Amino acid sequence: MSKRISSPLDISSPSPFVPQTFDDPVKAVDVLTELYERNTTFLIESFAKLAKGAPIKSRYRAFYPQVSIETTSYGHIDTRLSYGHVTAPGIYTTTITRPQLFRHYLKQQLGLLIKNHNVPVIVSESTTPIPLHFAFGEGAHVEASAAAFMDIPMRDLFDTPDLNTTDDEIANGEYIPPPGEPSPLAPFTAQRIDYSLARLAHYTATGAQHFQNFVLFTNYQFYIDEFCTWARKLMAEGGDGYTAFVEPGNIITHAGSNQPETDVTLTRLPQMPAYHLKKKGHAGITMINIGVGPSNAKTITDHVAVLRPHAWLMLGHCAGLRNSQRLGDYVLAHAYMREDHVLDDDLPVWVPIPALAEVQVALEGAVAEVTGYEGFELKRIMRTGTVGTIDNRNWELRDQRGPVKRLSQARAIALDMESATIAANGFRFRVPYGTLLCVSDKPLHGELKLPGMATAFYRTQVNQHLQIGIRAIQKLAAMPPEALHSRKLRSFFETAFQ
Numbered sequence: 001m002s003k004r005i006s007s008p009l010d011i012s013s014p015s016p017f018v019p020q021t022f023d024d025p026v027k028a029v030d031v032l033t034e035l036y037e038r039n040t041t042f043l044i045e046s047f048a049k050l051a052k053g054a055p056i057k058s059r060y061r062a063f064y065p066q067v068s069i070e071t072t073s074y075g076h077i078d079t080r081l082s083y084g085h086v087t088a089p090g091i092y093t094t095t096i097t098r099p100q101l102f103r104h105y106l107k108q109q110l111g112l113l114i115k116n117h118n119v120p121v122i123v124s125e126s127t128t129p130i131p132l133h134f135a136f137g138e139g140a141h142v143e144a145s146a147a148a149f150m151d152i153p154m155r156d157l158f159d160t161p162d163l164n165t166t167d168d169e170i171a172n173g174e175y176i177p178p179p180g181e182p183s184p185l186a187p188f189t190a191q192r193i194d195y196s197l198a199r200l201a202h203y204t205a206t207g208a209q210h211f212q213n214f215v216l217f218t219n220y221q222f223y224i225d226e227f228c229t230w231a232r233k234l235m236a237e238g239g240d241g242y243t244a245f246v247e248p249g250n251i252i253t254h255a256g257s258n259q260p261e262t263d264v265t266l267t268r269l270p271q272m273p274a275y276h277l278k279k280k281g282h283a284g285i286t287m288i289n290i291g292v293g294p295s296n297a298k299t300i301t302d303h304v305a306v307l308r309p310h311a312w313l314m315l316g317h318c319a320g321l322r323n324s325q326r327l328g329d330y331v332l333a334h335a336y337m338r339e340d341h342v343l344d345d346d347l348p349v350w351v352p353i354p355a356l357a358e359v360q361v362a363l364e365g366a367v368a369e370v371t372g373y374e375g376f377e378l379k380r381i382m383r384t385g386t387v388g389t390i391d392n393r394n395w396e397l398r399d400q401r402g403p404v405k406r407l408s409q410a411r412a413i414a415l416d417m418e419s420a421t422i423a424a425n426g427f428r429f430r431v432p433y434g435t436l437l438c439v440s441d442k443p444l445h446g447e448l449k450l451p452g453m454a455t456a457f458y459r460t461q462v463n464q465h466l467q468i469g470i471r472a473i474q475k476l477a478a479m480p481p482e483a484l485h486s487r488k489l490r491s492f493f494e495t496a497f498q
Contacts, residue, residue, distance in 0.1 A: 084112030
């Protein structure tokens with residue numbers, strides 16, 4: 001007998017939730033969590049019953065929680081803060097997903113709103129359905145369990161992800177609320193966040209709960225190998241404040257141990273493997289090998305951004321463009337020449353990407369501490385200047401006059417394929433960013449890496465470069481988040497959430 005549906009089904013949902021107001025952000029997050037867990041459990045259990053053969057009597061739907069504020073005044077705002085307040089009187093709201101994962105973040109953001117505007121926050125149900133796939137969380141294989149639905153499109157029974165409404169209009173500053181509708185309270189909607197959490201699990205083979213607030217990106221596996229060696233040694237010696245080291249496949253080694261808690265290993269690495277040296281409050285370090293190219297750089301930062309990290313840095317190799325540079329010298333980017341093109345539709349190339357003083361000082365200080373050079377002597381091994389990012393790895397094989405002229409006019413000192421993309425997406429998503437590269441070849445001066453030269457270079461330079469990046473992260477982590485998140489990353493009309 002066919003199970004096809006010939007007429008619309010009634011909708012079955014959890015009982016309506018009565019909105020509640022809170023002056024305490026902890027209690028507000030507790031209720032957001034309870035509401036989210038209730039609604040996702042309803043969807044998961046309904047799916048499980050149908051998968052076991054229960055008769056189809058209705059369509060199943062549950063909604064994301066949402067949090068709102070309403071203010072009639074501009075409030076008394078600490079002008080040093082770049083977030084935690086709204087720009088004008090009105091009603092502001094955002095949908096919420098995974099409140100347990102974002103618990104610390106939500107408590108901080110809601111607490112600032114209550115304090116700065118002297119108004120309660122309102123917890124209620126939104127009108128945005130939770131897609132079944134996202135109710136299960138990242139890593140779930142809903143389709144693999146859906147043999148019972150072979151004759152019925154799942155979309156007839158459950159809401160599925162709607163990419164037509166999953167976009168970056170808010171973060172891009174392009175969203176205009178319809179007349180009479182609330183303004184956004186956060187840069188990302190719940191469904192946009194859920195989409196990225198699922199993508200992160202796919203690309204990195206680690207769960208979102210393991211990601212830390214300070215992220216190192218690299219374009220070479222050599223850096224990952226050194227990071228793993230250092231992290232495992234740290235775990236074996238007690239952790240020195242770090243609590244665990246997590247590798248792809250969610251393989252965890254706890255502080256005080258020299259072995260993972262399981263002996264499971266992945267048969268193959270994911271596209272962009274991530275490694276997490278965890279610390280309480282997500283204050284540790286996540287390192288990701290993003291591979292080569294601006295497309296990868298945009299992809300991973302699009303998704304990491306929803307976790308609202310406190311900073312991300314690029315550590316990688318580059319082509320040195322000046323004759324005075326030597327292989328192994330460092331480049332601290334203070335400006336970016338964007339010829340990557342992957343962000344042109346989201347962030348026009350005429351938008352300047354400023355250097356962030358807090359990050360620049362941390363990186364320069366870390367270079368000095370690790371190398372032993374100070375002041376004017378630091379110029380022997382490091383240059384500060386413009387980094388160009390290009391989308392053609394073999395640009396040298398084309399007519400060089402165009403690229404070389406533009407690089408010279410931009411005063412560029414280095415060229416790579418990721419740094420400007422990572423910095424531009426940091427600017428776009430209000431995530432503090434920085435770049436420290438290591439010169440690995442000088443194509444304009446005939447100094448290309450030969451196999452033997454490359455091996456020696458990697459052996460001598462990668463460890464030092466990585467230790468500089470880690471030291472810079474530790475300096476940034478010692479700063480209060482409200483000091484690290486720069487006001488220069490905020491536009492005229494900003495969301496209150498960082």
